Amino acid sequence: MLERPYVTQYLTEHFGEADYPTLEGYERFGGYGAARKALTEMSPDDVIELVKTAGLQGRGGAGFPAGMKWSFMPKEGDRPKYLVCNADESEPGSFKDRILLERGAHQMLEGILIAAWATGASATFIYIRGEYAHPADQVERAVAEAYAKKYLGKNVMGTGFAHDVIVTRGAGAYICGEETGLLESLEGKKGQPRKKPPFPAQYGAFGMPTTVNNVETFSHVPHIIEKGANWFRSFGTEKSPGTTIFGVSGHVVRPGLYELPLGTPLSEIVFEHAGGIPGGRKVKGVIPGGMSMPILPAGQLDVPMANEFLRERKTMLGTGGIMVMDETTCMVRVASVISYFFRDESCGQCTQCREGTGWINKIVDRVERGAGEEEDLEVLADVAGKMEAKTICAFADAAAWPIQGLLRHFRDDFVEHVRQRKCPFAGSFEL
Amino acid sequence: MVISEQTRSKIATAISKYPQKRGALLPAIHLVQADHGHVSNECAVELAEIFEIRPIEVMEVVTFYNMFFDSPQARHHVYVCTNLPCSLRGARSLLNQLESHLGVTAPGETPDGRIFLGHEECLGACGYAPMMRVDGQYHEDLDVEKAKRILDSLGK
Numbered sequence: 001m002l003e004r005p006y007v008t009q010y011l012t013e014h015f016g017e018a019d020y021p022t023l024e025g026y027e028r029f030g031g032y033g034a035a036r037k038a039l040t041e042m043s044p045d046d047v048i049e050l051v052k053t054a055g056l057q058g059r060g061g062a063g064f065p066a067g068m069k070w071s072f073m074p075k076e077g078d079r080p081k082y083l084v085c086n087a088d089e090s091e092p093g094s095f096k097d098r099i100l101l102e103r104g105a106h107q108m109l110e111g112i113l114i115a116a117w118a119t120g121a122s123a124t125f126i127y128i129r130g131e132y133a134h135p136a137d138q139v140e141r142a143v144a145e146a147y148a149k150k151y152l153g154k155n156v157m158g159t160g161f162a163h164d165v166i167v168t169r170g171a172g173a174y175i176c177g178e179e180t181g182l183l184e185s186l187e188g189k190k191g192q193p194r195k196k197p198p199f200p201a202q203y204g205a206f207g208m209p210t211t212v213n214n215v216e217t218f219s220h221v222p223h224i225i226e227k228g229a230n231w232f233r234s235f236g237t238e239k240s241p242g243t244t245i246f247g248v249s250g251h252v253v254r255p256g257l258y259e260l261p262l263g264t265p266l267s268e269i270v271f272e273h274a275g276g277i278p279g280g281r282k283v284k285g286v287i288p289g290g291m292s293m294p295i296l297p298a299g300q301l302d303v304p305m306a307n308e309f310l311r312e313r314k315t316m317l318g319t320g321g322i323m324v325m326d327e328t329t330c331m332v333r334v335a336s337v338i339s340y341f342f343r344d345e346s347c348g349q350c351t352q353c354r355e356g357t358g359w360i361n362k363i364v365d366r367v368e369r370g371a372g373e374e375e376d377l378e379v380l381a382d383v384a385g386k387m388e389a390k391t392i393c394a395f396a397d398a399a400a401w402p403i404q405g406l407l408r409h410f411r412d413d414f415v416e417h418v419r420q421r422k423c424p425f426a427g428s429f430e431l
Numbered sequence: 432m433v434i435s436e437q438t439r440s441k442i443a444t445a446i447s448k449y450p451q452k453r454g455a456l457l458p459a460i461h462l463v464q465a466d467h468g469h470v471s472n473e474c475a476v477e478l479a480e481i482f483e484i485r486p487i488e489v490m491e492v493v494t495f496y497n498m499f500f501d502s503p504q505a506r507h508h509v510y511v512c513t514n515l516p517c518s519l520r521g522a523r524s525l526l527n528q529l530e531s532h533l534g535v536t537a538p539g540e541t542p543d544g545r546i547f548l549g550h551e552e553c554l555g556a557c558g559y560a561p562m563m564r565v566d567g568q569y570h571e572d573l574d575v576e577k578a579k580r581i582l583d584s585l586g587k
Binding site: 131134248257338431 | 448449450451453454455456457458460461482491492495496497498499513514515516518519520521523524527552553554555556557558559560564567568569
């Protein structure tokens with residue numbers, strides 16, 4: 001069952017309290033004090049400057065600085081401005097937003113309210129993946145409580161500021177986690193990503209200036225307002241401040257959620273916090289940040305979990321979804337599962353992605369069956385290379401990177417399949 | 432008229448929340464599907480009238496999303512997540528054994544139309560694998576016996 005993180009810091013500290021998901025429980029721990037402070041004592045520019053100084057990076061995968069994103073919203077004009085909370089968590093290996101929605105909906109709403117004040121947004125659309133029925137129920141309940149207490153609506157906390165929150169449930173499509181695919185879906189259409197520019201800050205939800213942030217990004221905001229930029233910077237690294245919630249899955253003794261400072265070494269998370277590999281087996285590889293991010297081999301797990309260090313190893317933090325694979329794992333099977341997913345979820349707009357994801361999946365499966373040729377490995381690398389940076393959104397890149405990572409570090413697994421004309425890893429997980 | 436008055440009034444409430452009418456199309460399809468189990472051509476025509484769009488635009492949306500159906504469905508929906516974190520912890524073998532238990536090949540339904548068994552991509556339960564989603568509810572930290580008991584307890 002969904003349990004509170006094994007290691008907690010400021011974001012998840014109170015997630016074990018039964019009443020914390022309710023407004024009364026949240027206020028018992030000082031909840032909505034930060035929003036009151038922002039709305040009554042700070043100008044919108046003060047808020048943006050503070051979040052910029054704190055160095056909060058988006059926690060949805062790309063790591064874009066949140067304060068800077070907010071500052072892109074136009075200040076002039078009478079067109080309504082919107083926020084979108086991206087709660088379409090569907091990156092394989094990621095399950096942190098789910099607990100933030102279920103146990104911390106008010107914390108997220110408070111962050112939304114502060115961001116709304118900072119950007120002058122009149123409404124926020126919270127887009128929650130359709131499969132997250134229970135988390136969506138919790139968020140809807142929290143929104144109703146906030147309206148009843150006048151923390152949302154026409155006159156927020158008696159300040160005259162008006163803000164509405166609308167909860168929209170998705171219907172099962174990974175691509176709707178991409179911010180412009182999400183906007184299309186929010187408008188009642190197929191979730192096919194938009195060409196950029198124009199960026200959402202100019203032309204977003206329903207054609208209006210829009211900022212899209214992830215659930216966790218909003219959830220950090222009240223803490224920054226309350227305790228300041230220096231306090232926030234006391235967690236994490238200089239370039240990547242704060243904590244994040246790492247989700248650890250796969251071959252570990254204690255899979256689950258761990259809220260830790262950015263920059264915590266991957267090896268510490270896997271071997272100390274998550275208890276290492278069961279049965280005394282050795283680790284073979286670890287995907288550090290959700291399935292789109294290239295794998296790291298056993299020898300590179302000393303890397304601190306922050307983008308400035310992960311980039312040097314040709315991978316990224318992504319959503320912090322850590323997938324651990326032990327020595328029995330066949331990396332061609334891993335490639336098969338990954339490439340099937342991207343083939344299945346490609347929205348089909350761009351040729352490179354629609355065709356490329358299918359080709360990769362077919363070739364990988366042929367190699368796994370023992371019917372592959374040595375030159376198939378060259379074709380794989382070639383197709384993956386030709387999918388990068390050529391499409392409307394980053395989905396094609398996200399489909400290519402993990403395959404490139406597997407070929408970079410585990411080419412021998414592929415070569416052995418071709419040479420032996422069968423899968424040489426009889427003890428690997430079943431396909 | 433296939434869409435009930437009650438559902439029409441819920442759709443009207445949803446429409447009032449969005450800056451443009453069409454924003455409420457996904458919520459409306461969720462409502463219609465909750466009543467009818469799927470979105471029939473008749474439902475699509477009526478939704479198109481409500482939203483002032485063409486029926487094909489409704490069906491384009493219905494067929495784009497995995498959780499919407501354009502044909503009648505089994506009475507219970509069982510999806511085993513087979514993405515990487517779940518596969519690493521035995522999801523494929525769980526799915527295979529549930530196939531034998533029900534006598535179906537996934538994706539497929541039992542001859543009496545009681546259960547549809549399929550696989551699904553990541554459902555955000557990676558730390559509690561393997562898992563399955565049954566009629567919208569998550570069941571996590573499964574083993575084969577536990578999963579079989581859940582299936583056996585489903586109504587006719």
